[in-house]
Amino acid sequence: MNQKIAQHKHCRSCGKAFVGEGRYCSENCERGSESALKGKKRQLLILYVVSVIILIGALLLSVL
Numbered sequence: 001m002n003q004k005i006a007q008h009k010h011c012r013s014c015g016k017a018f019v020g021e022g023r024y025c026s027e028n029c030e031r032g033s034e035s036a037l038k039g040k041k042r043q044l045l046i047l048y049v050v051s052v053i054i055l056i057g058a059l060l061l062s063v064l
């Protein structure tokens with residue numbers, strides 16, 4: 001009765017329960033979430049660069 005259910009984790013990508021090491025249930029999920037993370041990082045970088053350019057433009061306009 002007191003037998004524990006095998007320890008399991010939930011995949012960080014698809015949320016499925018799985019038994020084993022790591023954060024993802026499969027290589028596919030690992031790769032998928034990695035590339036999604038990279039895409040997000042790139043988006044943030046672009047946003048940052050654009051806002052810096054706008055800031056510099058506004059500074060130049062206020063000086064002129």
Ligand SMILES: [Zn+2]
Pocket residue numbers: 011012013014015016024025026029
């Ligand atoms: Zn998964």
